[in-house]
Amino acid sequence: GAVVSQHPSWVICKSGTSVKIECRSLDFQATTMFWYRQFPKQSLMLMATSNEGSKATYEQGVEKDKFLINHASLTLSTLTVTSAHPEDSSFYICSARATGFMTDTQYFGPGTRLTVL
Amino acid sequence: SQKIEQNSEALNIQEGKTATLTCNYTNYSPAYLQWYRQDPGRGPVFLLLIRENEKEKRKERLKVTFDTTLKQSLFHITASQPADSATYLCAPPNAGNNRKLIWGLGTSLAVNP
Numbered sequence: 001g002a003v004v005s006q007h008p009s010w011v012i013c014k015s016g017t018s019v020k021i022e023c024r025s026l027d028f029q030a031t032t033m034f035w036y037r038q039f040p041k042q043s044l045m046l047m048a049t050s051n052e053g054s055k056a057t058y059e060q061g062v063e064k065d066k067f068l069i070n071h072a073s074l075t076l077s078t079l080t081v082t083s084a085h086p087e088d089s090s091f092y093i094c095s096a097r098a099t100g101f102m103t104d105t106q107y108f109g110p111g112t113r114l115t116v117l
Numbered sequence: 118s119q120k121i122e123q124n125s126e127a128l129n130i131q132e133g134k135t136a137t138l139t140c141n142y143t144n145y146s147p148a149y150l151q152w153y154r155q156d157p158g159r160g161p162v163f164l165l166l167i168r169e170n171e172k173e174k175r176k177e178r179l180k181v182t183f184d185t186t187l188k189q190s191l192f193h194i195t196a197s198q199p200a201d202s203a204t205y206l207c208a209p210p211n212a213g214n215n216r217k218l219i220w221g222l223g224t225s226l227a228v229n230p
Contacts, residue, residue, distance in 0.1 A: 002163070032216060044161070044206075045218040093160040097216060104216055105151060108160035 003027050004096050006109030013084055014117055020080045021112045023094030029074035030096035034106060035067070037093045050077040084116045119145045119212055119219055123205075127225040138192040138224045140207030147209035152181055152191050155204045155223065164205075165192075178214055197228045 003026040013019050023033055033050040048069055049057040056069035068080040077096075081088055091113055095106035122141045130136050143174070149168040153161035167174045167183045167190065171224075175182045180193040192202050206223040 002162075006160070034217075039223075045220050046217060046220075049216065091158070095160070104210060105163055105166060106218060107163055108153075111158070111160040113158070
């Protein structure tokens with residue numbers, strides 16, 4: 001159980017184009033999903049918290065107009081990198097939150113490698 | 118500020134031995150702590166969650182301890198195998214917003230055949 005998928009697994013695009021990444025919880029409903037970015041040899045960096053049916057909450061320093069998040073259903077959140085530039089090249093990972101008794105566990109997708117030329 | 122620290126250097130052990138990874142946290146007391154495994158180019162995989170009132174938790178060859186006095190969690194892999202080679206991350210919830218997790222760099226484990 002608790003499987004999260006992410007699509008695509010990798011994408012190469014030209015500078016200035018937009019890229020959409022999908023994150024799906026396959027066997028549970030997730031009212032909250034998270035989007036992370038990870039650069040080589042660095043820790044996971046939370047970009048934003050995606051809430052079903054409402055606006056995402058962005059971390060300080062993350063441009064909401066550049067990284068558009070939509071969480072239209074309990075099993076799907078999308079991240080769109082608008083007008084991508086080479087510095088946006090990174091590993092993007094989503095997670096879906098499953099609640100337990102006074103605990104929260106995040107289940108992660110396999111990640112999306114974005115390369116902007 | 119809340120902070121976690123894991124073994125900064127990579128851990129190399131021989132196949133069959135027990136690997137022990139350390140996670141120390143400072144400046145707060147998390148109600149629980151989670152351990153994840155991350156392989157290169159992949160998202161983290163959830164392994165175990167241990168609560169503050171649990172001294173020890175086991176799952177197959179994995180064992181986690183949680184010492185709230187020492188502010189430390191230990192993660193053990195017994196009878197280690199080369200397939201256990203990965204980076205292991207401990208992640209307590211953020212005290213200010215417990216929906217978020219605090220992430221460090223993790224500890225890289227290499228199990229040599």
